Amino acid sequence: MTDQLLICAPMRIEARAIRQGLRGSAEVVHTGYGTTRAAQRAEELKAASFGQIAIMGVGAGLTTDLSPGDLVVGTEAGLVTCASAPLLAGELRRAGLPARTGRVTTVDHLVRRSERAALAADGTLLADMESAPLAAAADGRPVAVIRAVSDTPHHPLAGIVSGGLAALRSLRAAAPVAERWAAACGTRQVLLAGPRSFCAGVERAIEIVERVLERQGEPVYVRKQIVHNTRVVGDLESRGAVFVDELDQVPDGATVVFSAHGVSPMVREDAARRGLAVIDATCPLVSKVHAEARRFAADGYTVALIGHAGHEEVEGTLGEAPDSTVLVQTAADVAALRPRDGERVAYLMQTTLSVDEAAEVSGALRERFPAVRAPGSDDICYATTNRQVAVRAVAADSDLVLVAGSKNSSNSVRLVETCERAGTPAHLIDGASDIQLDWLAGVSTIGLTAGASAPPAVVDEIIAALSGLGEVSVSERVTTTESIRFGLPKEVRQ
Numbered sequence: 001m002t003d004q005l006l007i008c009a010p011m012r013i014e015a016r017a018i019r020q021g022l023r024g025s026a027e028v029v030h031t032g033y034g035t036t037r038a039a040q041r042a043e044e045l046k047a048a049s050f051g052q053i054a055i056m057g058v059g060a061g062l063t064t065d066l067s068p069g070d071l072v073v074g075t076e077a078g079l080v081t082c083a084s085a086p087l088l089a090g091e092l093r094r095a096g097l098p099a100r101t102g103r104v105t106t107v108d109h110l111v112r113r114s115e116r117a118a119l120a121a122d123g124t125l126l127a128d129m130e131s132a133p134l135a136a137a138a139d140g141r142p143v144a145v146i147r148a149v150s151d152t153p154h155h156p157l158a159g160i161v162s163g164g165l166a167a168l169r170s171l172r173a174a175a176p177v178a179e180r181w182a183a184a185c186g187t188r189q190v191l192l193a194g195p196r197s198f199c200a201g202v203e204r205a206i207e208i209v210e211r212v213l214e215r216q217g218e219p220v221y222v223r224k225q226i227v228h229n230t231r232v233v234g235d236l237e238s239r240g241a242v243f244v245d246e247l248d249q250v251p252d253g254a255t256v257v258f259s260a261h262g263v264s265p266m267v268r269e270d271a272a273r274r275g276l277a278v279i280d281a282t283c284p285l286v287s288k289v290h291a292e293a294r295r296f297a298a299d300g301y302t303v304a305l306i307g308h309a310g311h312e313e314v315e316g317t318l319g320e321a322p323d324s325t326v327l328v329q330t331a332a333d334v335a336a337l338r339p340r341d342g343e344r345v346a347y348l349m350q351t352t353l354s355v356d357e358a359a360e361v362s363g364a365l366r367e368r369f370p371a372v373r374a375p376g377s378d379d380i381c382y383a384t385t386n387r388q389v390a391v392r393a394v395a396a397d398s399d400l401v402l403v404a405g406s407k408n409s410s411n412s413v414r415l416v417e418t419c420e421r422a423g424t425p426a427h428l429i430d431g432a433s434d435i436q437l438d439w440l441a442g443v444s445t446i447g448l449t450a451g452a453s454a455p456p457a458v459v460d461e462i463i464a465a466l467s468g469l470g471e472v473s474v475s476e477r478v479t480t481t482e483s484i485r486f487g488l489p490k491e492v493r494q
């Protein structure tokens with residue numbers, strides 16, 4: 001069997017458009033119009049020699065938000081699941097094409113205007129006359145369905161000439177992306193890092209917002225992102241949370257939740273002055289650093305805060321003792337430090353730093369100020385440390401590491417850096433659709449982890465999407481287990 005891509009196009013005109021777009025040697029077969037021909041052709045093709053199959057053609061858009069030329073990447077076709085659809089749709093979007101994933105249904109006639117709403121009622125996006133029977137030809141091999149919208153409820157068959165042309169243009173442009181999808185197909189091993197995903201502080205912060213929503217109903221105002229993850233924020237927004245940058249966006253007298261990253265005393269004072277009811281979701285491990293900053297400053301120490309400029313947690317900690325605290329990000333910052341008294345210097349850390357990077361800066365502080373005071377216990381929190389140790393263990397045996405997490409998540413970014421420092425390429429992704437297909441070419445072992453703010457479901461979603469490219473065997477390397485839980489603030493306790 002070859003590993004060549006086979007592209008099935010029901011109509012000759014579709015096959016021609018696809019061939020025009022191809023850059024490699026994929027085989028395009030014109031399979032014929034309608035369900036009967038598609039079923040016959042699928043039976044013949046089952047025995048053919050190919051590695052992957054892509055079913056490409058035009059179709060009827062069922063929802064009013066689709067336009068001619070939009071691409072629908074099928075998540076299923078008949079009884080066949082197209083698990084890699086999010087990967088393919090993400091790659092199509094990065095190629096500048098309007099693509100989304102959704103259900104594709106196969107019907108045995110041209111869809112009439114009056115039928116569209118009923119067909120769309122279960123969430124189906126597009127109807128065609130061939131995908132389901134053709135998908136059976138995959139017979140266990142990776143399968144993709146890419147359909148370009150030719151007509152929609154707003155652009156019915158009367159506009160099919162212009163709509164059809166737009167659809168054919170999109171098919172042509174999608175052809176090289178289908179080739180990239182095929183090149184990324186293959187059997188793989190996924191090494192899961194354990195622990196990964198939510199930490200106790202993030203779970204607590206999310207639960208606080210959920211409980212306030214339950215008790216008070218929407219809207220619930222939250223200052224800054226409750227945790228740095230677009231999925232979590234999007235989910236809570238859809239349930240009525242309103243994320244604001246500053247308190248002046250919160251109406252007088254309303255309830256406001258402070259995020260897990262903490263706030264400076266100025267923000268608390270502002271909330272009190274405004275008469276806002278505050279529920280504090282600051283992680284207790286961040287509050288611990290705040291308390292240390294206050295204590296060192298009260299004892300006359302200059303506090304060197306090792307952290308990243310602009311991060312919300314750092315801003316909150318700096319605000320605890322602004323006249324006594326100096327941010328140091330590098331050993332060069334330590335060299336430039338001018339404390340009031342070199343004998344009274346202490347250091348603290350942002351909780352989500354790289355253990356190695358922070359050790360370099362604290363080492364520079366100890367060298368320059370031998371009497372420097374350290375925090376009573378590590379400021380880099382257990383969850384950050386554990387996830388770095390765990391990802392290092394899988395990176396050693398992986399060709400590539402995928403880190404689920406958002407770009408503004410400090411601990412997730414540090415996981416990528418940890419892998420890179422270990423010599424393994426790593427990428428930060430919010431979800432499966434962020435995986436670039438060329439990352440996967442030639443990669444047989446993928447390490448997979450998630451930052452402390454990334455939901456566990458994203459990891460499942462990534463594994464499911466990868467399994468659409470070929471068989472995936474999953475094993476987990478657990479370097480430690482976590483049992484830490486934090487209590488909820490009194491305002492939301494039962």
Ligand code: SF4
Nearest residue numbers: 199201202283351381
């Ligand atoms: S990463 Fe650490 S400091 Fe941040 S919320 Fe989680 S446990 Fe708390």
